[in-house]
Amino acid sequence: MKKPEIEELKKQDIYVQSDTIFSANARVLQNKWRIKHNYKMGKYPPMKKNYGNVLDNSFAKKTKNNFLTDEIKILVEQEIEKSKSSGALIDQNRMYCNLLSSQPLCFNIFGELKLNLNLATLLFKKIFPNIVDKIINIEFEYSPGRKKDKYLNDGTAFDVFVEYLKDNKKGFLGIEVKYAESLREETLRKADKNYKNIYKEITENCNMFEDNSVDNLRKPPFAQIWRDHLLSIVLKNEYTMGYFVFLYPSENTECKNGIYEYKKYLKKDHNLIELYLEDIINELKLIIHDDWVKELSLRYLGK
Secondary structure: OOOOOHHHHHHOOOOOOOOOHHHHHHHHHHHHHHHHOOOOEEEOOOOOOEEEEEEOHHHHHHHOOOOOOHHHHHHHHHHHHHHHHHOOOOOHHHHHHEOOOHHHHHHHHHHHHHHOHHHHHHHHHHHOOOOOOEEEEEEEEEOOOOOOHHHOOOOOOEEEEEEEEEOOEEEEEEEEEOOOOOOOOOOHHHHHHHOOHHHHHHHHHOOOEOOOOHHHHOOOOOHHHHHHHHHHHHHHHHOOEEEEEEEEOOOOHHHHHHHHHHHOOEOOOOOEEEEEHHHHHHHHHHHOOOHHHHHHHHHHHOO
């Protein structure tokens, strides 16, 4: 994969200087999808100009066309309403308008699965045959207790949380979903501000991390991965088994390199699983031939 020419990106109204190779190509892909459906281009706050990977605000919020089925659109509305009381962090502009955002991607993959747990079971049994027997629940932007000491005392949450049964025992998959992110979205200053002593305590007592890892893990590009992983470790005490799943496109080299380096701080016995976006979409295509799955593949994989 190589970066598109700057002039071509500018011509399509999708040039962003800070884009990585993958995010530039992903922006092209989302713009093509928008043009295919003749969806109106929009501005994205705080930007003052139109971007090809952004839907017009009023159009997007009215039609909810960032989502692939009517059922997912209804689910998104319900989740946004639920977030008002639960404290879940759902940015409505990103959710409705930004085609490139990983937040709508979560719903476009897992929304129909939440509504059809039999389909979810078929998929997860194919991907994790030694882990899952039956899917029993799927949640979005999930934390068992935001701001509670027991759960890191912060706002850390899984993008998607999947509960399952294995041999009639209950387990979970806490999933962090990345698409075009570089893992540098959180600056060193912000990561340092977000740091809490409880992270160090869990890291040093769980027997999953190498000694003296904290000083490195608390910095980008590891800090957010680390917090989500720690939440899975804490929550594991309440289930028979539990895993932290890091889901991303295989060609996103920033995510690939970031998780590769992160794993150097883990001991052999840990609960982290890598999963490629292509793998989950391709498995879905084998299981079900609905239009939304074809559209999911075309939009995010380009095929």
